[in-house]
Amino acid sequence: MRQRHKVNGTRRKALFGVAGLVLGGGGLVAINVGANASDSSEPSAGGVVCPGVEDRLGDVPQPASAEVQRNLELMKRDMEAADTRLSSEQGVSSRTVLDPLRSKRAAILERIEIAVERAGAERPKDLQSLATCTAAGTGAATKTPGGNGQQSPQQPPATGTPQPSGGPAPEDFVDITRAQPNVQPVRNGGAASKGAFRTRCGVNKAGRFNSDNVIVAPGVSNGAHHTHDYVGAVGVDAFTDDDALAASRTTCTNGDRSTYYWPVLRDRDGVQESDADKQGGGAEGNTGKILTPVRVSLEFIGNPNSKVTAMPRFLRIITGDAKANANGGANANARFTCTGFENKVELRDKYPVCPQGSKLMRVSKFQNCWDGKNTDSANHRSHVAFADQRGVCPAGFRPIPQLVQRVTYNGLAGSTAFAIDSFPESLHKPITDHGDFINAMPKKLMKKAVKCINSGRRCG
Structure with a gap:
């Protein structure tokens, strides 16, 4: 027994x-x-x-x-x-x-x-x-989805607001029109690299999703326990290695074979997705319709203090922390805003309620310093770092182009019925938003990007 x-x-x-x-x-x-x-x-x-x-x-x-x-x-x-x-x-x-x-x-x-x-x-x-x-006293428990052939439960109908028991909570949302401006302008020094290089990779209209995490859990299916959205290299999953990236087809228009991925955003207002009872989806508390962005901007920018050097091919970078609410927020790097407010307000631990005519935007700013040796590290973080406000990298690190990723969604003005996918214990908190990137640009393309950035031009 x-x-x-x-x-x-x-x-x-x-x-x-x-x-x-x-x-x-x-x-x-x-x-x-x-x-x-x-x-x-x-x-x-x-x-x-x-x-x-x-x-x-x-x-x-x-x-x-x-x-x-x-x-x-x-x-x-x-x-x-x-x-x-x-x-x-x-x-x-x-x-x-x-x-x-x-x-x-x-x-x-x-x-x-x-x-x-x-x-x-x-x-x-x-x-x-x-x-x-x-x-106690309730009799049989709710059946476990996918366990021992037991039947999956029917999902309760959405009410127009997220279910508090699984998160996010009402207090995780704030009216952006009432938020205090907090975006500071960049102050460039005389040796700054002021250019920018943009790579255009589309918005994953083909619906290439999976709940793997090739950086943190290579070779492990459902290693993320939430669903990722992908652009760039086609067919990336837990089993993709550097050789596969180098040979992959790509959604990018310039031949960039990098992979860019992030947790999907879901509309939880009464619409179920086909993964309602699957791993990475409803079986782990990630419910609702997966939203396709209307725009994904991938821009590499320079350093306010110095010129940048090329990223090594297959460099892996994670920005933000999928477990930030449980880990004390040390690696949190979430930024939410609305179109029209991009240069005024970035919310770090709240979802914005956007006004009519405005679109929801997620901004991820990746680390812009590299140790000059490693393309990854045991914790997937210590080989890269952030420069300080002046653009100075930590000792032993060199400046590299900084990936700034902006993912924009339509149709959410006034809504509090959306959330990013998360680990079940992370409760869809906005502070847990994160982004992942593996650089697989051909060396000629990276060289072009660095030259463009260091010369102060805007290219791509």
């Missing part, structure tokens, strides 16, 4: 005691995440009951143990938060609490599976069947 974890809203005990026991030379770790067996108290009226996970994990490889432990602790916190809400909020329905919890657990269990598999062990079987929790 499967062990089940019980959370009591008034008497909480430690649910996950994680202990590592190295098993003789094989690099395996036995992880015990059992519930407190001596706790015989029954859950409160709002108590949340979730399936135990430890009996399905078996021996976890040593390289995966830290990641597995971190994810198990995250499940614990999610379960406690759900129990607190169900126990303390008057009138809240169990489905409002349990559906988002199920989505979060499904994503976390998937990450555990990936961690174990990447460490060289067999992927744990049927973990997705453990995603569904129940509330």
